Amino acid sequence: MDFKLTDGVNLHVIRTTQFKTNQILINFNTVQTKTNITARSLLADLIETSTHKYPTQTALARQISSLFGAYVGTNVARIGNMHALRVRASFVNDRYSMPGLTDQVIDLLHEMIFHPLIDNNTFDEPTFKLQLNNLQSSIKSLDDDKQFYAAMQLRDLYFADHSLLKIPSFGQLTDLPQISAESLVQTYNEMVNSDQVDIVVLGNVDVQLIVEQFRRFEFKPRQEIKQELFYHQKLNKEPRETSEKQALNQAKLNLAYQLPIYYQEPDYSATMVMNGILGGSPLSKLFVNVREKASLAYYASSQHIAFNGMFSIQTGIQSSNKVRVQHLIQEQVDAVRTGDFTDELMQEVKDGIINQYETGLDVSSNVIEQTLLDKITRTHTESSALIERIKKVTKVDVIRVASQLEFQAAYFLNGDLN
Amino acid sequence: MDEQFYQHLNETIYSKKMNNGLLVQVLPKVGFHKTYAILTVDFGSIDRTFMPVGKDELVTVPDGVAHFLEHKMFEKEDHDAFDLFGQLGADSNAFTSFTQTSYLLSATGHIHENLDVLLDFVQEPYFSASTVEKEKGIIGQEIKMYDDDPNWRLYFGLLGNLYPKDPMHIDIAGTEESIAQISPADLYATYGTFYQPSNMNLFIVGNVDPVQTVDWIEQNQATKRFAAPTSPQVQFELNDSEGNDVIPFRTLEMDISRPKVMVGLRGLDQIESGMDGLQYRLTVELLLDILFDDTSDNYLRLYNNEILDDSFSYNFEMQRGFHFAYFSSDTNQPERFSDEIISILESATQQIETATSQFENIKRAMLGRMIGLLDSPEAIANHYSGKLFGGANLMDEITALAAIKIDDLYQIVPEFVQSQGISVYQIVPRRD
Incomplete structure (x- = not known):
């Protein structure tokens, strides 16, 4: 059920008795800019640290803990050209905890969103400094996860010069010095007053009470976002290739292709099936031929991001096998393009996608995420229709989609401890 | 079949021990699409010294055998269990810890067939010299990948301090040197000793009818022959139970x-x-x-x-x-x-x-x-x-x-x- 709270602020309630927990997701969407990504990432950290009523981290943590072990927190994400700041809560249903728990959680979300620790137009300085340091450290530490590091390097290589998508959704170190406790108040005001807001509530709840509770939130009317949601970029004339050496036991070879097919477009289902055949499942060509048969890799997989048109392949290999692996990957891509795969494989991949989709309906956080995507992309598809679309994908569809793959970038992280 | 209702949590669990000793438990979940099943063997990476079934002397197998065995269970002489699950639209996986090995499946349909595949692939071993050799390459890569993960190194570094002379400080997958020594004979000896129905349990949660589900499993087990159950004899004693060997x-x-x-x-x-x-x-x-x-x-x-x-x-x-x-x-x-x-x-x-x-x-x-x-x-x-x-x-x-x-x-x-x-x-x- 959908309710408009004011212009640009919508509430969606899904009443179900399937779960013993309730979920609330409040999504603030805005067009990403060169300066707002890192600032919003830091803002998300400050919002979950303290508020006026709960001015220390411990005071807020104790309040959350008193709510029967509720999870209440924030995170940031990216959907195409949009940057999303999310406030999320997950907590035990009143029936299995105590009467009034849902109301108390919503009160706390209100406090966090409307009463952050801002006085005289500045965030509390010690809290700000500490969270700034923490964000800096955590961004630095991400480089220690080599699989993640290689994926980030590939993105940087793939996206066009000056593309905002080079900036990770959690921000970048070089932006941090430009952010102050005062400037972040500006970021906060924009978020709370101008962002497009979607609230999704799921659980065994009283719908009327939920609507009344959220009507109390002091959201002002705001304009709907007009900018195109999906990200597009021109093809690079020549593929970009780089390599780097680090003291590692396992090398990483990651490849990027452009595949300009977007979420819920006519070929979207065929793209999911194509990905499943090429590298998106344990039955896939990459998994079977690179990992299982040739024993060349511990992992070899592919993924497609349906909001920015990037298709990538990642492998963990021995440095000395790089040329062989790259060749073998190319063979798998060519095989899919020419329809060199069995009907059985395609059927199994389809069944696997449908199985994954249906099992996703049993995970409440997944259901609210899907609902949110539907609202943001203004698409809504019944489960049965989605499953039908997957079933209808033909070999010709898969070949058509695969033939649109354009090789764009290769990143090689060379390990020399072998 | 035993039935236990937990009123305050509104959940009911059903359980039955099969004639061969396999314990089966079922928890139905109304409104769910998925069924999840996990078949667990009471055997993990630290159980490296034991009395093989039918023998009277202790043997010590190379480190990493439990995990190696887990990988190799999926592959059969003429097919791979992954493919069978794939044909039935199910997801399957497995993991090994210090003291247990588990095989799991998640599916929204064909539950009867999927449970048969799960029981059959874990209860019918097939190991050959060539498939064992090939697996060494894959597991070698897995070990290397973890070697580059600082959080993994931190954890096993600490275990090396806490238990410097006990098997817990060794990677569950073993080392490149130890897995090089693994032979089909090691796999058969450990399999026969630990993968007895009486040393295993099956836990099923999801969109199922408990009576029917237990029937399916009984039928499946009735088609197989198992040796009389024996209790696996594992030798596990801490090197120093007072902890004088802890490296500070x-x-x-x-x-x-x-x-x-x-x-x-x-x-x-x-x-x-x-x-x-x-x-x-x-x-x-x-x-x-x-x-x-x-x-x-x-x-x-x-x-x-x-x-x-x-x-x-x-x-x-x-x-x-x-x-x-x-x-x-x-x-x-x-x-x-x-x-x-x-x-x-x-x-x-x-x-x-x-x-x-x-x-x-x-x-x-x-x-x-x-x-x-x-x-x-x-x-x-x-x-x-x-x-x-x-x-x-x-x-x-x-x-x-x-x-x-x-x-x-x-x-x-x-x-x-x-x-x-x-x-x-x-x-x-x-x-x-």
């Missing part, structure tokens, strides 16, 4: 951006298995929450002094034959971190007194988190620890947790927290 401190250099530190506390007390063991585990978990969770004064003080940050985590692990707690963070002040954690542990009794007012809140939060797990078929099934906790399931755990009093925390401190069991492992950025 080691450090490692790696290419990382900030130092990482982990403080470990090895339990030197002997714990009964069964419900007492479960009670012990829950009490220690509450103790750690009261000392260190983000509602504690300790956490705020260390956080504000930048001795720890959001990467801070702690955990208590209790498995067959050993138990320990660990505390870790990325920090620019690794020495201060370990000093502070150790001093909080050593003054645990006073710490509980200071935080008494927090006890009910912390216990309620833990109860809430556990009730939340009832929404996850995986969590319900994976929580089952068999004999270790006397066959207790997640609902039993929730009931046991609700009964714990603050006095239990006071009692457990002198048993669990002993200075002899404390150790520190650091990973610091490599100097150029």
